Amino acid sequence: MRWLNPWALLGLLAVALPVFVHLFSRRQARVMRFPTLQFLTTSRLLPARRTRLSDVPLLALRIAVVALAAIALAQPTCFGGSAAPSPTSGIARAIIVPADPVPGGVSTARLAPLEPAITRLEDSSNSSLRIPAVEPREALSGAVAWLRAQPGLGEIVIVGDRLRDALDSADIAGIPADIGVAFRPGAAAQGDSAAQLMMFRGRVVWLTDASPAIADAVRRSVQQVGAGASAGASAGASAGASAGASDVRVVTLQGEYADTIRALTSDTIPTIIVASTAVGALARFTPARRAAPWDPWMATALLTIAQDTTLASTAPGVLARTDGRIDGRTGTGADMRTNAAADSIFGASVVVLARTTSGTPIIVAAATRDDDGPPQLFIISRAPATHVHTAALLLAATSVFAQPTSTASTVDTTSSARGAAWRALQRAPSLRTSVNALALVDVESPASRGRYVWVAVLLLLGVEWLVRRYSAWRSAAATPSGER
Amino acid sequence: MSVLSPAVVAAVDDLELAARVVVDGLRVGGHRSPFHGYGAEFQQHRPYRAGDDLKYLDWKVYARSNRLYTRQFRETTNVAVMLVIDTSASMAYPLATSGISPLTKFRYASIVAASLAYLASEQGNAVGLMSMTGEAMAYLPARSGRAHLRALIARIDGFVPADAWQPGLVIGRAAELLQRRGLLVVLSDFYDDESGTQRELRHVVQRGHDVAMLQIISREERELVFNEQTELEDLETGIRLLVEPATAAAAHRDAMTQFLERCRVFALHEGIDYGMFDTSEAPERALRDYLVRRATQR
Numbered sequence: 118m119r120w121l122n123p124w125a126l127l128g129l130l131a132v133a134l135p136v137f138v139h140l141f142s143r144r145q146a147r148v149m150r151f152p153t154l155q156f157l158t159t160s161r162l163l164p165a166r167r168t169r170l171s172d173v174p175l176l177a178l179r180i181a182v183v184a185l186a187a188i189a190l191a192q193p194t195c196f197g198g199s200a201a202p203s204p205t206s207g208i209a210r211a212i213i214v215p216a217d218p219v220p221g222g223v224s225t226a227r228l229a230p231l232e233p234a235i236t237r238l239e240d241s242s243n244s245s246l247r248i249p250a251v252e253p254r255e256a257l258s259g260a261v262a263w264l265r266a267q268p269g270l271g272e273i274v275i276v277g278d279r280l281r282d283a284l285d286s287a288d289i290a291g292i293p294a295d296i297g298v299a300f301r302p303g304a305a306a307q308g309d310s311a312a313q314l315m316m317f318r319g320r321v322v323w324l325t326d327a328s329p330a331i332a333d334a335v336r337r338s339v340q341q342v343g344a345g346a347s348a349g350a351s352a353g354a355s356a357g358a359s360a361g362a363s364d365v366r367v368v369t370l371q372g373e374y375a376d377t378i379r380a381l382t383s384d385t386i387p388t389i390i391v392a393s394t395a396v397g398a399l400a401r402f403t404p405a406r407r408a409a410p411w412d413p414w415m416a417t418a419l420l421t422i423a424q425d426t427t428l429a430s431t432a433p434g435v436l437a438r439t440d441g442r443i444d445g446r447t448g449t450g451a452d453m454r455t456n457a458a459a460d461s462i463f464g465a466s467v468v469v470l471a472r473t474t475s476g477t478p479i480i481v482a483a484a485t486r487d488d489d490g491p492p493q494l495f496i497i498s499r500a501p502a503t504h505v506h507t508a509a510l511l512l513a514a515t516s517v518f519a520q521p522t523s524t525a526s527t528v529d530t531t532s533s534a535r536g537a538a539w540r541a542l543q544r545a546p547s548l549r550t551s552v553n554a555l556a557l558v559d560v561e562s563p564a565s566r567g568r569y570v571w572v573a574v575l576l577l578l579g580v581e582w583l584v585r586r587y588s589a590w591r592s593a594a595a596t597p598s599g600e601r
Numbered sequence: 602m603s604v605l606s607p608a609v610v611a612a613v614d615d616l617e618l619a620a621r622v623v624v625d626g627l628r629v630g631g632h633r634s635p636f637h638g639y640g641a642e643f644q645q646h647r648p649y650r651a652g653d654d655l656k657y658l659d660w661k662v663y664a665r666s667n668r669l670y671t672r673q674f675r676e677t678t679n680v681a682v683m684l685v686i687d688t689s690a691s692m693a694y695p696l697a698t699s700g701i702s703p704l705t706k707f708r709y710a711s712i713v714a715a716s717l718a719y720l721a722s723e724q725g726n727a728v729g730l731m732s733m734t735g736e737a738m739a740y741l742p743a744r745s746g747r748a749h750l751r752a753l754i755a756r757i758d759g760f761v762p763a764d765a766w767q768p769g770l771v772i773g774r775a776a777e778l779l780q781r782r783g784l785l786v787v788l789s790d791f792y793d794d795e796s797g798t799q800r801e802l803r804h805v806v807q808r809g810h811d812v813a814m815l816q817i818i819s820r821e822e823r824e825l826v827f828n829e830q831t832e833l834e835d836l837e838t839g840i841r842l843l844v845e846p847a848t849a850a851a852a853h854r855d856a857m858t859q860f861l862e863r864c865r866v867f868a869l870h871e872g873i874d875y876g877m878f879d880t881s882e883a884p885e886r887a888l889r890d891y892l893v894r895r896a897t898q899r
Contacts, residue, residue: 151833152691152706152822153792154842156856157849 121192128187135179139172175588178581182574189570209267210242211260212274213250231276243269253280254288264296272297332367604708604715604758612885613716613892644675680783680811681743682721683775684714686732686760687789688739690836693762695821695880704880706817707762710788712884713815715754717786720892722750727783730756731775733766738774743783765837769797776805784811791816791864793837799867806871813874815891816864820881823857825850874898 120126151157212235239245246263250256253275264271273296275284292298649658649669659670692707704712718728722745729743730753739760741753768789776785785805791798791814806812820826825846834841861877868875876891878884 147827147829148832148834148841149827150694150696150836152694152790152819152836154833154835154838154840155792156853156860157833157842157844158852159842159844 123191125187125190125192128190129184131187132180132183135176135183139176139179172588175581175584178577178584182577182581185570185574185577189567189574192567193570208242208270208272209264210238210245210272210274211248211264212238212245212276213248213253213256213260213280214276215250215280235276238274243267250280253284257284257288257292261292261296270297271295329367329369604711605719605754606712606885609712609716609885609888610719612889613720642675643672645673646670647673679724679726679745680721681727681729681779681781682717682784682786683729683731683743683779684718684757685772685775685785685787685789686710686714686730686757687766687768687787687791687793688732688734688760688762689766689789689793690763691790691792692817694836695819704884705762706790706819706880707760709878709880709884710815710817711757711760713817713878713888714786714788715757716884716888718750718753718757721784722747728753729775729778731771731778732760733771734760735764738771740774740778743779765793767797768794769801772798772801772805776801776808776810779810782809782811784813786813786815788815788817790818795860795863802867802873803871806873811874812871813876813895814864814868815876815878816861817878817880818861820879823854825853 214231214235235247239247244267246260248256248260257273260273264273273292275298289298646659646662647670649671653671657672659672662668662670687710688707692710693705695705714730718730721728725745727743727745728750730739730741732739739756741749741756768787768791772785772787779785787802789798802812802814825844827846830843830845832841832843865875865877867873874895876895878887878891
């Protein structure tokens with residue numbers, strides 16, 4: 118069982134409260150008047166009076182109510198632990214580690230600091246298998262197959278940021294539900310491109326000719342599903358109002374692109390710029406300077422977008438991925454540096470992410486890094502065929518910037534949550550209803566069973582009330598000559 | 602509700618308050634007299650002695666046997682009944698809020714006393730009342746007649762159980778005020794001053810009075826019916842005692858049973874008529890049972 122909010126388990130200490138109240142309340146006995154005391158002797162008082170049978174169920178109920186409330190606050194993700202990687206030893210782990218040193222990637226030498234942690238993982242497992250992999254997608258299927266052969270619970274541990282970044286939400290969603298997935302960050306060494314990427318927060322700008330309503334739907338989709346889930350909405354063309362770094366802003370393009378982008382100052386909020394036509398937007402897309410050679414973060418961002426199978430599957434038939442150079446399975450940041458700069462529009466290095474079957478580019482991405490401004494990732498497209506498609510695109514881009522830093526939590530719970538959200542998104546029949554459906558996806562506590570525990574708490578409170586009424590009624594019936 | 606309810610009257614109307622011992626009364630009535638007097642009922646012959654009234658000489662016997670016999674008659678009298686009611690605070694139990702037993706012991710005693718008074722009065726007996734209100738004696742001399750009965754019942758109705766009483770004093774005084782030998786009925790729980798009560802009752806019996814002890818007890822005080830630790834406050838003294846029923850109930854029940862048995866055995870030894878009334882029983886029924894039993898014991 119995993120807890121989204123383990124500190125709330127400290128609330129279990131509160132079970133002492135009903136016990137305390139039970140022991141120390143009503144200490145004064147009831148006074149009853151009696152004809153004569155000559156046949157009574159002072160009786161030995163029983164301190165354990167309150168453990169008598171009439172009180173024990175009530176006390177147990179109250180303890181249960183408090184304990185369950187604490188558990189509900191801790192937000193258990195699942196019960197029984199069948200789908201949960203638990204820290205017990207009865208678990209089989211497939212540990213996927215980066216294999217070959219790649220240029221600019223994580224080398225074996227950089228993996229060395231992780232070795233104690235991996236060994237510890239192996240020691241705490243019932244059985245473990247270390248899978249060296251360059252491309253984690255293939256390793257995943259092997260890991261799943263091996264875990265299927267193992268008894269008990271299974272868990273896949275993916276070590277290193279590069280392997281994690283190479284996976285997308287569809288991969289995670291493809292792992293069977295009863296196998297846990299855990300991510301171990303790579304070593305936070307200086308100069309590690311992955312580590313730098315983790316800490317980077319740049320700006321994503323999406324130029325489109327969509328209507329503001331669709332743009333707003335996309336923005337909300339991204340907020341619901343993706344990295345911007347926690348931020349509040351800030352819609353409209355108010356460029357100056359920044360609600361937070363992970364918000365998504367919708368701006369109507371006015372005048373030249375450069376004027377608009379300048380008005381956005383230097384914040385890093387992902388921005389959807391709505392133009393009258395995409396062609397016009399493209400015509401006005403004149404970055405101030407040419408893009409520098411691919412930075413690692415740009416390469417990874419573009420690769421993430423290009424490799425997201427969810428993106429491709431959202432609009433089958435319309436999109437055809439024709440750019441074989443970034444479609445390559447072995448594509449890394451280093452490959453991107455050499456291969457991706459083939460196309461160019463108005464001199465800027467761009468990547469055509471999707472074309473129509475006739476070859477016309479639909480989605481174009483470009484990345485720049487000004488010397489003084491924040492890094493920027495530009496995505497230019499026609500009005501999206503579906504908002505799902507566009508949201509997938511934006512999400513893929515923004516998720517690059519919203520990854521936790523390498524020193525953050527070791528268990529990535531957002532991946533599976535995102536996978537579930539994506540699946541919900543793809544089932545959505547239309548724009549309007551799917552946006553509503555998205556709102557129902559509980560992104561913050563994805564698999565929390567807390568609500569069921571709360572229901573149990575309410576039920577127990579009802580039972581407690583009944584028992585209290587019953588015992589009061591019974592004690593009233595048993596002492597007919599009570600004090601008035 | 603008056604203490605003399607129609608239900609009770611109807612239940613006991615056909616019975617009589619029989620004097621168990623032979624008492625002397627003022628008038629010709631329903632009770633035997635120790636004196637061979639000049640009543641209506643022939644009892645025996647005895648040899649004529651000089652000075653006997655020739656009016657009672659049995660001439661027919663003389664004619665047959667040539668011996669002189671004097672006819673003797675059983676004299677029947679009425680009896681003076683003195684009711685002694687315990688008005689101590691311990692009689693005010695169970696407390697009025699209870700839903701199970703609506704009658705306190707005192708109320709029960711009042712009903713029984715009023716019924717007995719009615720019964721005795723109907724039989725032409727004189728009925729008196731002796732009790733104690735506060736420090737003062739409350740006394741109504743034994744008289745007969747409906748007016749007196751009404752006054753007596755009103756007096757009983759007006760009693761409020763409070764404080765303690767001195768049973769020895771009240772019983773002794775009541776016996777003194779019964780000038781002739783009569784029937785003394787004590788209605789009490791007999792909690793107070795057990796030895797003093799017994800001593801005084803013994804004296805009363807020795808003076809030839811017919812004595813009845815009617816002990817009125819409620820079920821609630823015989824068994825400690827509460828189930829949690831309780832502080833009991835004595836109704837008379839106000840002393841409080843913390844009681845744990847789990848441990849005290851058995852001992853209390855034993856002590857109570859012993860006490861009741863002591864009272865019964867004492868009454869048996871001294872020739873006192875003893876009746877136990879439980880307030881959970883209907884008074885008319887209990888009183889009827891008592892009177893029937895008393896009549897058969899004569």
